[in-house]
Amino acid sequence: MSKNVDVKRAKILDVAKRRFAHFGMAKTTMAEIAKDLSFSKALLYYYFPDKHSLYTAVLEHVVNEMLSRVEVYMKKAMGVEGILLYAVESRMTIMRENYNLFEYSSSQFIQNPGEMGKNIGPFFERIRDQYSRILKKGVENEEIEVDDFNETAELLLFSLMGMRVGILSKDLNDCLFPTPDEFDLILTKQQKMVKIFLRGLRSN
Amino acid sequence: MSKNVDVKRAKILDVAKRRFAHFGMAKTTMAEIAKDLSFSKALLYYYFPDKHSLYTAVLEHVVNEMLSRVEVYMKKAMGVEGILLYAVESRMTIMRENYNLFEYSSSQFIQNPGEMGKNIGPFFERIRDQYSRILKKGVENEEIEVDDFNETAELLLFSLMGMRVGILSKDLNDCLFPTPDEFDLILTKQQKMVKIFLRGLRSN
């Protein structure tokens, strides 16, 4: 009955995601998740070795969603700018929807980058790789020129991260994660950033 | 003897800067600063209302240094790119020299943005304004086109900040402030970023 196992795993993932997204990792206990599902707490540990793994699995699920949306959009073969603007926007939408899910990883990251970084590091890479592929497409369309795809993609990713950090530095809300209001502001800046960045790679 | 007052203020500032730069704000006591100067601790409070004011004054002093170096360089009237690359590099040099001075403001900033932000917020603005002026010069030289100077300068500043944050996220050292080794990496990325960004503003 390997099928049933997958179903249960998915159920757990789903419930956990909801709780993490709403209350955050720290304010969610395994007991609560179990109760939501009418499972015993011990059963959760049958499917996931520990809480962190569960959290990471949820995070991965959401990141997959982020990536695949863009992947689908890319198939429609628009210009690079269109794709990147879409990527930035859909990413922001998902972050807004799963607010506290990401909040935890950001804040934990700062307190203990070494431990947490191992978990979310791969996600960064996957996002960067996607940017890399988008850039490659732009080159194929002869819209832009790029010599090192990975490096340039990383530069783009970092500059976009800067928009977030910059806004948060300025606005001075009491945590390091954006308030819902700030999401729009960040998005706007990121869009502008994308346009300038792409112009900077324009071939001519 | 208003002259003497200024001299003493400067002496305090100098000694405090040294200690802050070396040991950081948290690990420096007013008593130590006083001892270095062979003053009484109470005298420090005659010149500065509290420790925070002293710290801020030191920070301002260093930021002034950063800004004025670039200002001097700007007089030599090179191209925008040259000026920006110089700005980025000299800023990095000063940060490296005054390592723990900035470390404190960064880390405090994250823990309590509201309070600390009021102090370092103005510095951000001044740096942004300088970028703004640099861009203006580029427009006058007909090297680039910019419609909103402040906005574009902010975008540039944020994207450069992103290089720092990005590197730190990747490297996973145990604090959120760069190790000496990372400074070079950040600088390199920032230089590349400046070039792409400026190409993105290029008029043609």
Place this chain on the structure above:
DNA sequence: AACTTGACTAATTCTTTTAAAAAATCAAAA
């Protein structure tokens, strides 16, 4: 054999307390 649980242990977080250190004040002197 794969799955599930209640009861148990171990680790972590959350107070509370107390002592030490450092910031900040102040009356008085130079």
Place this chain on the structure above:
DNA sequence: TTTTGATTTTTTAAAAGAATTAGTCAAGTT
């Protein structure tokens, strides 16, 4: 006006204990 020693007030640090929560396990169910 400038300077200080002595004093007070705040912060920080460490320790101890309680409470919550993560994680384990032997035994039971399907």
